[in-house]
Amino acid sequence: MSFLTDPINAIADWLESLLLSLGLTSQAVTILMTLLGAIVVGSFGLMLVIFLIWVERKVYARIQDRLGPNRVGPWGILQTFPDMIKIFTKEYITPIGADKVPYNLAPILSVSAVLLAWAVIPFASTVVGSDINVGVLYIVAVGAIGTLGIILAGWSSNNKYALLGAFRTVAQMVSYEVPMVLALLIPVLLARSMGVNSIVQSQQVWYILLAPIAAFFFFITSIAETGRAPFDLLEAESEIIAGYQTEYSGLKFGMFFVGEFLHAFTISALTVTLFLGGWRGPWSEQVPLLGTAYFFIKTFIVYFIVLWVRISLPRLRIDQMLNFNWKFLTPIALVMLMATAVLEKILSTWLPTLRLTDSGVILIRTITHLGLNVLVAAGVIYLLRSYTIRREKVGQPRPLAVAPEPPASVLE
Amino acid sequence: MALSQIIFLVIAAATLVAALLVVISRNLVHSALWLIATLFGVAIFYGFLSAGFFAVAQVVIYIGAIAILFIFSVMLTRRLMQDNSPQINRGWPLALLLAILFFGGVLGMYNTWPEFAAMAPEMAAEANPLEQLGLALVSPNAYVLPFELASILLVAAMIGAIYLAWEKK
Numbered sequence: 001m002s003f004l005t006d007p008i009n010a011i012a013d014w015l016e017s018l019l020l021s022l023g024l025t026s027q028a029v030t031i032l033m034t035l036l037g038a039i040v041v042g043s044f045g046l047m048l049v050i051f052l053i054w055v056e057r058k059v060y061a062r063i064q065d066r067l068g069p070n071r072v073g074p075w076g077i078l079q080t081f082p083d084m085i086k087i088f089t090k091e092y093i094t095p096i097g098a099d100k101v102p103y104n105l106a107p108i109l110s111v112s113a114v115l116l117a118w119a120v121i122p123f124a125s126t127v128v129g130s131d132i133n134v135g136v137l138y139i140v141a142v143g144a145i146g147t148l149g150i151i152l153a154g155w156s157s158n159n160k161y162a163l164l165g166a167f168r169t170v171a172q173m174v175s176y177e178v179p180m181v182l183a184l185l186i187p188v189l190l191a192r193s194m195g196v197n198s199i200v201q202s203q204q205v206w207y208i209l210l211a212p213i214a215a216f217f218f219f220i221t222s223i224a225e226t227g228r229a230p231f232d233l234l235e236a237e238s239e240i241i242a243g244y245q246t247e248y249s250g251l252k253f254g255m256f257f258v259g260e261f262l263h264a265f266t267i268s269a270l271t272v273t274l275f276l277g278g279w280r281g282p283w284s285e286q287v288p289l290l291g292t293a294y295f296f297i298k299t300f301i302v303y304f305i306v307l308w309v310r311i312s313l314p315r316l317r318i319d320q321m322l323n324f325n326w327k328f329l330t331p332i333a334l335v336m337l338m339a340t341a342v343l344e345k346i347l348s349t350w351l352p353t354l355r356l357t358d359s360g361v362i363l364i365r366t367i368t369h370l371g372l373n374v375l376v377a378a379g380v381i382y383l384l385r386s387y388t389i390r391r392e393k394v395g396q397p398r399p400l401a402v403a404p405e406p407p408a409s410v411l412e
Numbered sequence: 413m414a415l416s417q418i419i420f421l422v423i424a425a426a427t428l429v430a431a432l433l434v435v436i437s438r439n440l441v442h443s444a445l446w447l448i449a450t451l452f453g454v455a456i457f458y459g460f461l462s463a464g465f466f467a468v469a470q471v472v473i474y475i476g477a478i479a480i481l482f483i484f485s486v487m488l489t490r491r492l493m494q495d496n497s498p499q500i501n502r503g504w505p506l507a508l509l510l511a512i513l514f515f516g517g518v519l520g521m522y523n524t525w526p527e528f529a530a531m532a533p534e535m536a537a538e539a540n541p542l543e544q545l546g547l548a549l550v551s552p553n554a555y556v557l558p559f560e561l562a563s564i565l566l567v568a569a570m571i572g573a574i575y576l577a578w579e580k581k
Contacts, residue, residue: 102441145476
């Protein structure tokens with residue numbers, strides 16, 4: 001393990017030996033290193049937001065045929081810093097009748113819930129905050145805390161529109177959690193582990209090939225969990241002012257935004273980790289630094305798609321949002337989970353009897369899973385077609401104004 | 413005293429205080445929030461017992477679903493939150509007595525159990541509690557019957573909820 005291939009662990013080892021040589025007990029060193037690791041991961045996430053805000057504004061501007069920030073620094077890359085200074089100097093306004101403690105707790109919760117998910121994301125084969133064996137479930141649990149933050153914000157603001165935003169949040173977040181968990185179970189099933197790093201390690205073939213439907217569903221539902229367009233009903237400006245964040249000002253408002261930007265990046269990272277092979281790539285096992293590079297390249301590609309979706313699609317209505325979840329995503333996710341489980345069971349009993357090579361096993365597994373997904377997708381499309389509302393012609397279109405008949409003298 | 417013991421005592425005290433505040437808060441939403449704090453404390457205890465799955469499931473189910481539904485239903489009943497009626501009624505000495513008796517009884521029962529004072533054995537390094545739990549839930553020699561019964565109960569509850577919410581035409 002050298003500094004060039006795996007700098008983070010090299011620094012950690014050096015620091016650990018330094019602390020031990022200073023005469024600290026090994027228990028104290030472990031606690032210190034854990035704390036330090038948490039601080040490093042947390043600050044890295046928050047620092048990244050400064051860059052992400054610029055990326056997001058630039059991409060938006062490009063898609064909307066504008067220039068975007070272009071005054072501070074090269075290509076406006078430093079634009080976020082003046083924005084930060086501005087938001088720091090703004091006044092905090094607490095509305096009359098607001099519930100002080102939940103009101104101030106809500107922005108903190110919504111940022112920390114997103115940062116907590118970073119604890120289990122493997123950035124390289126050797127760099128993972130905490131490789132717990134229930135990592136996938138942990139991600140779901142952390143998402144629940146974010147929902148709590150938004151509900152608290154909506155309730156404690158003492159504002160009708162904020163409360164309406166909170167109601168919509170409950171409807172949206174709690175219902176989209178169902179297909180998300182079902183979609184998350186499929187990589188767990190394929191990897192036979194709930195640990196995030198072992199899911200990455202078992203992806204000799206990216207799971208997007210074995211479970212494209214699950215990957216797609218996870219992507220959609222996690223966009224819904226971030227509460228961004230097209231699922232931004234919680235803060236629909238045209239209907240409920242700004243939803244749960246109506247009464248917030250200054251840095252507290254900024255915290256919600258930081259949480260949102262970071263959440264968008266986090267879901268990209270999770271999609272990459274669970275379905276796109278995470279840090280996997282050529283020589284990533286030998287050189288963990290390369291794995292980190294692969295991870296971030298893939299994540300930024302997915303992040304670009306998240307931005308693309310946000311800028312391109314209009315907002316859904318609440319009934320469309322709920323119907324889409326309960327009548328489309330949840331049933332198909334259930335079917336996929338059961339079908340994948342049955343296929344996996346058949347394969348795990350049948351494949352060892354064939355005495356194939358390792359790559360042969362992987363190939364057959366990939367092809368059968370892909371076939372199953374295509375089959376289910378085709379079935380869904382067929383069903384959807386047979387249930388389309390047939391447009392009936394009620395009558396011939398009638399023009400509103402008819403030109404008068406020309407006088408006979410003209411016609412002759 | 414080892415560090416883990418200090419942490420245990422601090423969290424235990426915090427959990428108990430939060431549990432008390434659930435009962436004595438006047439504001440229903442505050443009660444729900446203290447309930448969330450209590451449930452978090454319990455989740456940390458599961459973590460202490462190296463039952464990571466239960467710790468996380470506690471957060472997902474109790475905080476992520478049940479507590480949020482509590483808050484949601486409380487938010488719909490705004491007038492109930494300014495309740496100024498007395499918080500205890502005449503029966504409180506009896507209730508206190510019963511609670512102490514019950515707690516003492518449970519404690520006494522546990523005291524007769526020889527393993528009550530024993531320390532939890534260290535888990536084997538290669539043991540995978542998650543896998544064992546999963547197998548136990550579907551094994552006919554273990555918990556498959558309670559597991560299936562719980563599923564049937566939940567399905568029945570779900571059908572009932574759908575029936576109640578069904579729009580009669």
